[in-house]
Amino acid sequence: MNVYARLVYRNLRANLDRITVFFELIFPLFFIFIQGFGLGGIIPDFKVGNAILTYPQYLAAGAVTLTVINSGTNAGTQLWYDRKNGMFEQILMGPFTRAQYILSIILATLILGVVASSLVFLIAFPVLGTGLSVTPFGVLLIAVSVFLGTVFFGTFAIAISVALRSSETFQIVSTFAFFVFLFVSSVFYPASDAPGPIQLATFLNPLTYTTDVFRAGLFGGLTPFNFLELGVLAAESAAMFALSVYAFRRIRV
């Protein structure tokens, strides 16, 4: 079996906490079905790109991309479990390179991200389904945005997990970062209508680009700006990937 397949399988079997994954799936559903419908009565339909959306539809698309952040956090957790339980050094003393090990965590995270997004999407389908306008090209862009978003947040979680000295600190810092990324993004509101400083911060956030492209791909509202967003997302993901590899190489064993 291929070395990556072996390491990814191990990551998924050994380090995946089923209860955590369950709650990570439940979490976006609360936004979709509680917040979405709760606020839907007071927020009128509005235009996003070339599409007119209800607030529940708008929020449901954003909530699906939340799974991208959740999966990213899993990458850091996988690395922390291995470090805490002595398996990090054990694996590195096996027939693998550091690059293979770190890539296997990212690949496992990607699998989680795609599977979790698909599941949340299916559950949210009654909300999203009425306005969907999906083309093969739109599906491709959705796949690319989820891929890049997962790479960014996965490698971000790896970088902070390397930098921090305890798993407890990692949990606190990653939860805090999670909320910053979540609320300073276009998940809950259109960034273009936010006040200037928030708008600026929102447009630095890769979750904004992941969500915008995902949403546009679902509702047929793709604009040239979405392609620019995809380019920025790719650049940010590449930069974070390089940073995490650099940080990982400096882990003291």
Place this chain on the structure above:
Amino acid sequence: MADELAVEVNDLAKRFGDKSAVDGISFEMKRSEVFGFLGPNGAGKTTTIKMLTTLLQPTSGRAAVLGHDVRTEGKKIRERIGVVQQQDSFDQGLRTEASMDIYGMVWDVPSGVRRRRTEELIERFAMQEFRKTGSLDLSAGQRRRLQVAREFVHDMDLLFLDEPTVGLDAIVRRNVLDYLKERVKQGLSIFFTTHILEEAEYLCDRIAVINQGKIIAIDTPQNLKRRFGTRKAVEFRLLEGTSEPLVQALKASGEVSDVSQDESGGYKVTTSKPESVIPEIYRAADRLGLSVSSIYIAETTLEDAFISLVNEKGAPR
């Protein structure tokens, strides 16, 4: 000649900032040999193992493992070694049986071979009662047993064991050591560190003693005892039980380093000249109207030699 060596180390050093953890050590370990690597805490044992297993880059010097350079051929080395670390290592989401199976899978051992070896090892290491128990629910000793057994699911030519029996009871420990001996007879080489010196004596063909980052002796256990076991012990019993005046009389003798008494009333006299001390014990007992019921010279242990060696050539940090 190089093909006969499992490990070849020349002037190897590792520094962390201004602190020297390993300071220019050199030694050779033959294939199918059990090579003990002993030293007090912080002597440099684990750092040396980390360099030989390619986890740490040396600061200077050269080391080859199974003929491959640790600096440039790390993967070739790692493909042919096994390591049981000093610290615990376990997959927290897996049960004992699955831990062994997935560890073998990671090493690309075919599934049929993995299943067979897992069964054999579970039986050999007496792990049946916790084969379905999750790693987090295992006791420290059970987890340690799993950690050692797991390493034998994959093939290797050289096994690094860094204090592998910590937390194991005496019966399990002997079982593990006997299994290691069997594997050595089949051609496995073992690089072994421990603080339990009886284990080293039982298992090792040769022993290197490291202290403050430097190797201070390399020899067979027998030769180390002969060369460095300067203090011997004379053990005796009295028909009358115990006698404090006799203890005081012996302690006053210039040839005696120490006199101690065990729980059953036997005396242990530490000395470098047991042949002179034995007549003195008889004379002192006579003067006090006591009778010696048994007396013998106790064999020098590796622990005596180790303590003497480390104290003589540099106190532990």
